[in-house]
Amino acid sequence: MKKTILAILPVLLIASAFQLSTTHKNKPAAPIITADVKGRIDATLKRFTDSGKTAGVSALIFEKGKEVYFNAFGYADREANRPMDRNTIVRIFSMTKPVTGVALMTLYEKGAFQLDEPLSKYCPEFTNMQVYKGVDANGNLITEPAKRPITIRDITRHTAGFAGMEIPALAKLVREANYMSPNNSLSEMAKKLASLPLEFHPGDQWAYGPSVDVQAYLVEKLSGKPFDQYVKETILDPLKMTNTHYVVPENDLNRFAALYNRSDAGVLTRVPDAQANAFNTKDWALKPGGFGLTSTLDDYMKFTQMLVNKGMLGNVRILKPETVKLMSTSHLSDTITKRLWLPSKGRVGFGIDFAVRTQPPANKEENNGVVGEFFWDGAASTMFWVDPANELTAVLFTQLVPFDKVKLHKSFRDAVYGEFNSAGIK
Template structure:
């Protein structure tokens, strides 16, 4: 090689490194995401869902760079009583409870209460010496084998613990018999019953959604010495002034509590009977799950999302350290965990600590839109939130619709915010 080639090699290597390290062009921060045009587009999108009868009511709130840039609500919180959907409407957030639990647990992590790769049994001895389902023998009897390694705390934060589900008939029968999510029992009793069941797979082998976050709530109780609901109130809700977020909706607030609607396969929306829809939230049950059960308002949950996009702080209130939020928002799933239940339906994502984490741009325009580095989760009644650190944007979308988002509301809302994703041509 001549001297000229040697001279340009450092520049060439720097350019190659930049190409591999730089985010996708669509992932660069933009001057502003939510312009007047985008607000009109979101309005039209959400109104279309209520006008067409795909959902009864919907509301959304977006903050960008610390300021509210969008709010609107369409349709009804209670169609039968003609109560309009509003920013003060209280909704069931179901699994959007999970990130709250994760923040509570990581608050204790910061205090040195545990390490992520500690065995769960170090703090919850019920989970020692777990057995794993290994099929059935010729007589139909269940076969068990010792777990290859202990369940770690990291496993319960990323859904790789292997807790039994209902998709294997032999295990499903045991799960139903155990009734480990009976609302009349405590988190301690829940853990005892769950630990008495075989695991569905060896810890770390697969991603499978289940009761892991309820075990996190139990761990918060064990480590803090306080009831879980008291801990999240004192360490998250009260500091952030989330005054409308709770398990039990008091009688004086029930006029703001949205009805829940079911959409049939034929597109007919019918009200879920209040006795069923409100069952968990109008009585102070013994069980305070970490995986579901909270109710909230748009503004309350936005405070939580704003705390996250601000790296653990909201104003002068500090809930977590920046490095802890970054850890939570970092994919914890290795490529060896190839079985991931329905997680791929969320897009090209991994999973952090109680959030899905977008690791790649959408592959097609049919995939849910999003920015690499965003973290998010949703709830069974089709609620959604996400945190986009690249653009300092947070969004909360509320509706009360089951089954979960069969009308593709989340896809349409994301497209309305960011614009329809157009895959980049191969270079």
């Protein structure tokens, strides 16, 4: 009997170990958003409105396909005593960019272009670009031919080198060209932009600029449709994003949030409506890819849920899983060391219209997040992220300029994931 038990003991141990490992493997991960976490988020967001750091704030979080958090605090319109709520329409500014990227990549899936093709193949305005070298003794620009053409990949990851406001001599030309005037069509915008020297050789640096507006122009060229029409037909309508527009419908203006400016002294003042609403209450010629859309929490959540579900929402497929993976993988090589303010977002790279977290937070001062998450934000301090590891998506809305000087995003992320832990987030 003893020999028999000894003989089968190794088998029993192996079976037991297999059962334990299988049980552990199949055990679902603990949820991120628990009752305690909801309370922590509530307290965090309420603190920002109670202290007057922002007039109103709202947030929506989905985890594993289900809504796990929503709340709103403060005012969409403080002067009218109108509370921030689920149906408030806000200016999402640069959160327009990922929508543009998805529109472009639907054409990529159809074989309309390859990422490393020259942009000039489809937009000849960008042929034979010149690059700024300096100015001579008389103040005249010195330029040289670009070492290589701008590629489509460059305009999806902000490495094209388009002229910005950092170099005075180029800034003067940018102001004179006024390429982003709302009276310009995308075609006129592209011609004026292409007439300016580049700030650096394509692929040499990361610099935020009009790259995504050029993507919108490329969508028009490849699809043969106005950009806003293509976005509506390809993304907004299929996802039932019925509250997302460039121009806020007149009967929805009562839901449109006011925009607030916070001074260095911490005083919150309303940006005059004539200025704040100028772009979104008139049907301008320019339908930019880089900014301009307005949306609601639920609408934008549909977009993020499509992304976390690898290109699909319900029965509607917008992109293939491999395309979402391509977009949410960093395309910045280590040779691109000059990255403007991108490192302020955390230890991230940049994919196709998303920042992509490549390493865990280094310390408690860095924005919290999970490796593999992809995200972006908007000039009025809105933000979203997609966390594939936890199947979690978060959308945060407020209407505050300048961009997040109050560290709302850092506080919100800490409230969701817990404060920095050197062992890492779940």
